[in-house]
Structure formats: structure tokens, C-alpha cells
Amino acid sequence: MEEVEKVKTSLILAVALFAAMTLTAVAQTPAPAGQPSAATVEEGKKLFVSYGCYQCHGYEAQGSSATGPRLGPRPLPYAGFSRYVRRPAGQMPPYTVKTMADADLEKIYAFIQTRPAPKAVDSIPLLAK
Ligand code: HEC
Numbered sequence: 127m128e129e130v131e132k133v134k135t136s137l138i139l140a141v142a143l144f145a146a147m148t149l150t151a152v153a154q155t156p157a158p159a160g161q162p163s164a165a166t167v168e169e170g171k172k173l174f175v176s177y178g179c180y181q182c183h184g185y186e187a188q189g190s191s192a193t194g195p196r197l198g199p200r201p202l203p204y205a206g207f208s209r210y211v212r213r214p215a216g217q218m219p220p221y222t223v224k225t226m227a228d229a230d231l232e233k234i235y236a237f238i239q240t241r242p243a244p245k246a247v248d249s250i251p252l253l254a255k
Pocket of ligand 1: 174177178179180181182183193194195196197202207210211214215216217218219221234
């Protein structure tokens with residue numbers, strides 16, 4: 127009788143351990159390239175504000191005709207994006223590696239990439255008239 131209880135207990139422990147291991151594995155799997163993790167996007171959002179990008183491009187990188195163009199959700203490929211931010215050609219101020227590390231710019235890029243797409247114009251009743 128006691129043996130049966132012992133077996134039951136170890137079975138339960140084994141199942142619990144397996145579940146815990148599986149969950150940990152899921153949590154540790156790095157996001158695939160091109161799909162940034164939620165944590166990275168969240169950090170990028172904060173950096174987008176602290177570096178002042180939002181002042182011209184809007185809090186959602188949606189842009190404004192008066193201050194700076196829309197940046198997301200389909201930004202330039204990263205190489206061109208970073209080249210522009212480092213040495214802009216127009217009115218935008220430059221952000222050199224000294225003022226902003228590559229790691230920060232990558233997080234900002236992740237934030238921009240994951241912004242929701244704008245609604246289709248004809249899905250807005252007033253504009254469809
Ligand atoms: C003072 C306003 C201002 C700030 C601050 C600013 N930008 Fe800009 N940005 C612009 C303007 C205006 C343009 C349009 C081209 C130009 O005049 O340089 C632009 C263009 C860009 C482009 C090129 C877009 C394209 O599709 O060609 C990128 C990328 C960009 N900005 C990213 C950023 C990031 C990232 C930050 C923050 C680190 C930032 N900008 C901060 C004003 C600003």
C-alpha cells in the first residue's frame with residue numbers, strides 16, 4: 127500500500143517537473159529574427175520617447191505632415207534606417223553612435239516595426255463618402 131503512494135507521489139513530481147521545464151524552455155526561446163520580443167519592443171518604446179524621436183515622428187511613429195514622416199510599421203531595411211539616423215540628409219538632427227548606441231537603435235527599430243498598420247481609408251465611414 128505504502129509503495130503505491132510513493133509511486134504516485136513521484137509520478138506527480140515528475141509531471142510537475144516536466145511542466146516546469148517545458149515552461150522555462152518556452153520562456154527562454156529567443157524571438158526569431160525579424161520578430162522582436164515583447165520586452166525589446168517595450169524598451170524600444172521608452173527609448174523612442176527618451177531620445178525624442180516622438181517629438182517629430184509621433185508617439186506611435188505615425189508621423190505628422192508638419193514635423194516628420196511616418197516610420198512604422200514597415201520601416202526601411204535596418205541598414206538604411208540606421209544609416210539615415212546616423213547621417214540624415216534633411217531637417218532631422220543626426221544621432222551619432224556617441225549619442226545613441228547601436229543596441230538602443232535596434233530596440234527603437236523593433237518598436238517601429240511592430241506598430242499597428244493604419245486603417246484602410248475606406249474602412250472609415252466618413253472618408254468613404
Ligand atoms: C526634430 C525632428 C526629428 C527628430 C527629433 C527625429 N526625426 Fe527622424 N525625421 C525627421 C524629418 C523631418 C524626416 C524627413 C527627412 C528629413 O528632413 O531629414 C525624418 C526622417 C527619418 C527617417 C527616414 C524615414 C524614411 O522612410 O525615409 C528615419 C528612419 C527617422 N527619421 C528616424 C528617427 C529616429 C529613430 C529618431 C529618434 C532617434 C528620429 N528620427 C528623430 C525629423 C525628426
